[in-house]
Amino acid sequence: MKFNKELDSIKVYEAGKPIELVVREFGIAPEEVVKLASNENPLGTSPRVAATIRANADKAHLYPDDSMFELKEALSQRYDVLEETLIIGAGSDQVLEFVSRAKLHPGAKVLMSRVTFAMYEIYARQQGATILRTPDWRHRPEEFLAMMREHRPDVVYLCTPNNPTGDAMRREDLFAVLDGADPETLVVVDGAYMEYARAKDPDYAVDPREILEYPNALYLGTFSKAYGLGGMRVGYGIAQPGIIEALLKLRPPFNITTLSLAAAITACSDDEFLEKSLALHREQIGRYEAYARAHRFDYIESYTNFITWNFGGDLNSTDLAEALLERGVIVRDLASYGLNALRITVGTAAQNDRLFAAMDEILG
Numbered sequence: 001m002k003f004n005k006e007l008d009s010i011k012v013y014e015a016g017k018p019i020e021l022v023v024r025e026f027g028i029a030p031e032e033v034v035k036l037a038s039n040e041n042p043l044g045t046s047p048r049v050a051a052t053i054r055a056n057a058d059k060a061h062l063y064p065d066d067s068m069f070e071l072k073e074a075l076s077q078r079y080d081v082l083e084e085t086l087i088i089g090a091g092s093d094q095v096l097e098f099v100s101r102a103k104l105h106p107g108a109k110v111l112m113s114r115v116t117f118a119m120y121e122i123y124a125r126q127q128g129a130t131i132l133r134t135p136d137w138r139h140r141p142e143e144f145l146a147m148m149r150e151h152r153p154d155v156v157y158l159c160t161p162n163n164p165t166g167d168a169m170r171r172e173d174l175f176a177v178l179d180g181a182d183p184e185t186l187v188v189v190d191g192a193y194m195e196y197a198r199a200k201d202p203d204y205a206v207d208p209r210e211i212l213e214y215p216n217a218l219y220l221g222t223f224s225k226a227y228g229l230g231g232m233r234v235g236y237g238i239a240q241p242g243i244i245e246a247l248l249k250l251r252p253p254f255n256i257t258t259l260s261l262a263a264a265i266t267a268c269s270d271d272e273f274l275e276k277s278l279a280l281h282r283e284q285i286g287r288y289e290a291y292a293r294a295h296r297f298d299y300i301e302s303y304t305n306f307i308t309w310n311f312g313g314d315l316n317s318t319d320l321a322e323a324l325l326e327r328g329v330i331v332r333d334l335a336s337y338g339l340n341a342l343r344i345t346v347g348t349a350a351q352n353d354r355l356f357a358a359m360d361e362i363l364g
């Protein structure tokens with residue numbers, strides 16, 4: 001059967017490997033598997049959120065409040081923005097999809113960094129748009145500005161902090177790109193890891209409110225990372241009302257579930273869990289930097305909940321990922337991004353112990 005020709009150039013997104021796969025392929029008990037591949041919160045679900053989900057268990061027959069009034073109210077207080085500047089998605093991924101459908105079509109152009117979140121390209125290809133990438137794997141403002149002047153892209157993605165590299169843009173560099181954008185160019189600032197950047201160095205963090213000052217920018221946030229709700233699928237976009245109105249036309253009704261909505265509302269006021277998550281991360285990430293230094297390979301300074309180990313000639317990331325998998329440790333190989341690198345979510349102390357022990361065994 002023939003399908004739309006746009007699909008011919010799309011490779012199916014490769015999600016982090018699930019625990020179930022390691023159990024099946026290597027016969028390792030599920031509780032022995034350490035998953036550090038999808039940037040999930042290693043502390044698990046916040047106890048307060050888990051209690052909310054349980055308390056709402058008998059509401060599964062009800063459609064959620066489609067206005068998402070309470071969640072919008074909670075987000076508007078958290079970020080000091082008006083409710084009409086908010087859109088909620090099934091993960092911020094769904095908001096990315098709305099952006100693509102709202103702005104892109106065959107002949108339209110999108111600009112992104114050479115190495116960045118894979119979904120930007122997939123959603124753009126679905127619309128038949130042309131993909132442009134800056135030469136460097138880092139977000140270099142001068143490269144973005146030059147390509148914006150030359151190509152006048154319809155959408156620009158700034159992933160800061162960036163997945164899968166972990167680096168982030170300085171505030172002044174981010175604002176330089178925003179200031180130089182054509183009014184018809186929608187600049188998407190994907191802040192999926194912004195909580196980690198803010199905790200590490202405020203020079204690399206922005207508030208949604210600051211992005212809201214630009215009539216052609218959209219800020220994206222998610223509950224999947226620092227808030228520990230990847231399985232609940234809730235994200236949001238913040239932009240001036242004209243942009244939000246356009247995106248809302250693409251939103252299907254009831255796009256997040258009754259339980260997800262309840263969970264996200266509780267998460268908004270769960271600062272204790274957020275602080276605990278950030279503190280654990282701060283305490284553990286130094287071990288990954290030290291391990292890399294001790295074994296003489298590079299790492300990228302991280303502003304996220306993961307670290308990217310970048311290998312020289314003598315180590316191969318694909319072989320390493322496979323050897324770790326055999327030992328029950330799941331990490332993300334970045335070979336498909338053209339890098340000889342591994343992206344590893346910083347886990348709990350015990351999970352990280354397991355990873356270092358497996359690495360010691362592999363490296364001999």
Ligand SMILES: *Cc1c(COP(=O)(O)O)cnc(C)c1O
Pocket residue numbers: 090091092093094117159162163190192221222223224225230233234235
């Ligand atoms: C995880 C992630 C998202 C979105 O995750 P959702 O679970 O769909 O909210 C968006 N952008 C980047 C860069 C991410 O890493």
